[in-house]
Amino acid sequence: MIQHKLIDLLRQFNRKEMTRFREFVHSPYFNKHRDVRALTQYLDSCYPEFSAFQCDRYRVYKKVFPRKAHDQGKLAVVFTYTYRLAEQFLAQEMLRSGEAETNHLLLRGMRQVKAFELYQKVLDRSGAQLENAGEQSSTHWWHRYQMASERDYFLNHIIAKRDLSGLNVMEEQLDRFYLAEKLKNAVEAQVRRNMVKVETESRMLDSAVREVAENLEVYRNIPAIYLYYKLFEMLREKDHRHYYEALQELKSGESCFPPPERASLYNYFQNYCIREINQNNLEFLQELFRLYQSQLEQELLLEEGYLSEWHYKNIVTVGLRLEELDWVHEFIRTYRDRLRPEVADNAYRFNLAAYYHEAKVYGKVLDLLIKVEYRDPRYNLGAKALLLRTYYELEEDEALYSLVDSFLQYLQRNQKMSDARREGFYHLFRMTRRAAHIRSRLGYDKKEKTAKDLDRLKRELETTGGILNQSWLEAKMDEIAKYC
Structure with a gap:
């Protein structure tokens, strides 16, 4: 099979782009090489598979030079010319989409x-x-x-x-x-600095920030400057006031930004909210929910017309934590058809199971989880955690103990998972088993012993960081405490 960057590039084209490229190559203004037209015509017929059979070098040569003896060097030259045209085609496509660039040229x-x-x-x-x-x-x-x-x-x-x-x-x-542009880059640098803990230097950033800070009224009506200045303050200073001020600027000036940049701006606010939620500032859970709703209204979360299954899951998770059950149920149903067809059924079943768990319809949770395919580890882990909580609610203690034992063995074998994630699941499963055991002894153990065991578990929960579904665990312990 021919291995060439031309084929690698054409694999990334969608059907419309492939058709337009073929038309581009057949335009005598851009291309006068008959052999290049023949190669492009054949590769268009191979799209999108470009299988080993279709791209066998001898087969391709016969399609381009049907009555000539095989000459690999000659074919290589045609591939090179065609690849150069593909690069030129992409540049022309970008030029077509940019009116200002076209006018300047x-x-x-x-x-x-x-x-x-x-x-x-x-x-x-x-x-x-x-x-x-x-x-x-x-x-x-x-x-x-x-x-x-x-x-x-x-x-x-x-x-x-x-x-x-x-x-x-x-x-x-x-x-x-x-x-x-300077402030836009400064915001992105601040985000990356927080992620990788590496300092970056910009000799002229301080003067740019000082210029805007000292002349706020001059730049207030220029969102491309003022909003990124507010974002930079939000990320640099630990004061929630900057978050709300920056968000207000986004709301009032979001039409000034093209959709891809607007999506990036919302992402900065999302990450801020997630960071605060992880630090137990739960007021930002409602903020995150509103951000998701705004992006859904503007279709900013769609990629090539599809909603990512992970955005789908995250939105459901946030909505359920806020007990927005009716909204979540409608969202799961409505956006099922906006998921990519190959993942739609799996994502729908998993998230519907999560909804039914919060709605306390536990039988439907089990029915749906049986039908979920666990090829992706994220579904596997999420489903196991959901199954654990469902067994607990149904007081299926034997099934719960068996699930915990098998899952803890899985965690020991899986070395690809991050330590923080492994610890979060480990403590969830271990402490849920202990809570189930304490509950199962109600009526058998003395209240003093139950209270002592529960108090020990609560103290451990409070001192152990990063536990998944911690609020759920706390609620289950509070339920047990009523019997002490």
């Missing part, structure tokens, strides 16, 4: 051919489009700078108006782009 082209009368019309039209643009991310200000540069050229070299007006506008737009 058009202006440069008109300058080159000295079409100055038409140049001025395109310049005015392009400037108006940018002025009225709804989205104003940092890239927007870069395009404004480029357009200001073209206008300054027009003023100074075409109509010979020798003043500083065009240059002043250029400087203003460049400053806005620089500050927006």
Whole structure:
């Protein structure tokens, strides 16, 4: 089978992109090589499998050169030409999607051919489009700078108006782009610094932050600067006030950012909430839920039209923790069809089982979990934890003890799991078994012994960090305490 970067690249194309690439190659403006057209036509027929049989070098050669003796070097040259066209195709596709980039290149082209009368019309039209643009991310200000540069050229070299007006506008737009991009990178650096505990240096960041901090009113109406400044404060200073201020800025200016960047912005807030929830600041559970709802309304969580099964699971988990049972049940049903077909049934059953557990319909939990496929370790672990809690609620103690024994053996064998995750599951299963044992002795042991055993378990729960489903465990212990 031919191993070539051309085939690797074409595998990543969707059907529309593959069709457009074939049309691109058949355009005589971009390609005049008949052999390249023949190769592309054949590879299009192989899409998307590109199997070993289809891509056998001798088979491919016969399709491209049907009546010629095999010449591997000749075929390699055609592959190289075609790959270069594929790169050019991707660049053209990006150019088609960017009106501002196209206008700038058009202006440069008109300058080159000295079409100055038409140049001025395109310049005015392009400037108006940018002025009225709804989205104003940092890239927007870069395009404004480029357009200001073209206008300054027009003023100074075409109509010979020798003043500083065009240059002043250029400087203003460049400053806005620089500050927006600098603060955007600073936010991302702060996030990564918190994750990997590595210090990064930026010689000019302090001056950029100081410029915005000392002139807040100047930048307040420029979301690409002001919002990222507020985000930087949120991540740098431990004061929840910055979270709420930054979130308010996002809500008031989110239409200024294209959907991919808007999704990234929401992700910063999500991660902040998750960090606070992990530190037991449960007020941020409701905040996280609202963030998910906002993203669902704007379809920011969809990738190629599909909702990730893990977003699906996380949203269900947060909703259930907030006891939003009706909302969660409707969400599970509604978004089943937005999941990728190959994972939809599995994700639906698992999350519906989680819903029925919170709704205390434990029989349906067991029926659904039997049908869940455990090829992904995350489903396996989540299902086992859900099964544990269900056995406890049903007082199926023998089944619970058996599950705990087998699961603890599984944890010992599985060395790929992170230590923190392993510890979290280990303590959940171990302490649930002890709670079940204490409960099973109610009416047999003296109340003083039960209270002593329960108090010991509670103290251990309080001093052990990172226990999964800790609030559920605490609730079960409180139920036992009523009998003491």
